[in-house]
Amino acid sequence: MEADTKAIVHETQLPDLMTHLGQTHALMAEKGLPPSLSHLIELRISQINECAYCVKMHSRDARRDGETSERLDRLAAWKHVSDFSAAEKAAFAWAEALTYLDRDADYASLRGNLRKHYSDEMISLMTTCVGMINLWNRVQISKY
Numbered sequence: 384m385e386a387d388t389k390a391i392v393h394e395t396q397l398p399d400l401m402t403h404l405g406q407t408h409a410l411m412a413e414k415g416l417p418p419s420l421s422h423l424i425e426l427r428i429s430q431i432n433e434c435a436y437c438v439k440m441h442s443r444d445a446r447r448d449g450e451t452s453e454r455l456d457r458l459a460a461w462k463h464v465s466d467f468s469a470a471e472k473a474a475f476a477w478a479e480a481l482t483y484l485d486r487d488a489d490y491a492s493l494r495g496n497l498r499k500h501y502s503d504e505m506i507s508l509m510t511t512c513v514g515m516i517n518l519w520n521r522v523q524i525s526k527y
Contacts, residue, residue: 390526401522407515416508418448423458423471424478424509425516430459431482432520470500474509481513 394401412418422445429437442455457464461475473496480488497506 392526393522404515404518407511411508411511411515414508415505416512419445419450420471420474420509421512422448422450423454424474424512426455427458427461427475428478428482428513428516429520431479432517432524434520434523436523437516437520473497473500477506477509478513481510482517 408421411421422441426438426441426445429441445455446452454466457466461467461472467475473493477493477497480490480493494506497509501509
């Protein structure tokens with residue numbers, strides 16, 4: 384007997400749960416996470432996680448909300464370009480550290496750098512954003 388390898392559509396299996404998870408993004412925006420920063424974090428993490436569906440979606444959403452193609456084209460190389468502010472770069476470093484989960488990452492230093500630009504509440508919002516996009520990437524990737 385062959386194993387059933389057909390994708391599981393989580394939204395069909397657990398629609399209420401997926402709806403509740405989706406509401407987290409509205410709450411983050413309501414609490415003050417700027418859509419411009421959210422889009423960039425979500426796109427960068429989706430690039431790292433190689434989630435083609437999410438890369439396409441977050442690129443489209445960022446452009447719709449006014450982000451330039453030039454910045455989006457260089458997001459993968461954010462450390463090496465001047466397109467992004469020091470605050471954005473601090474957010475990207477935090478997001479990448481929370482995605483890669485490198486045992487040698489210096490989270491205290493990263494937090495200190497974030498605090499030069501953001502309140503603790505904003506850092507909590509960014510941390511939630513990183514956690515959520517990692518979750519969504521895994522949900523999408525699991526379908527393929």
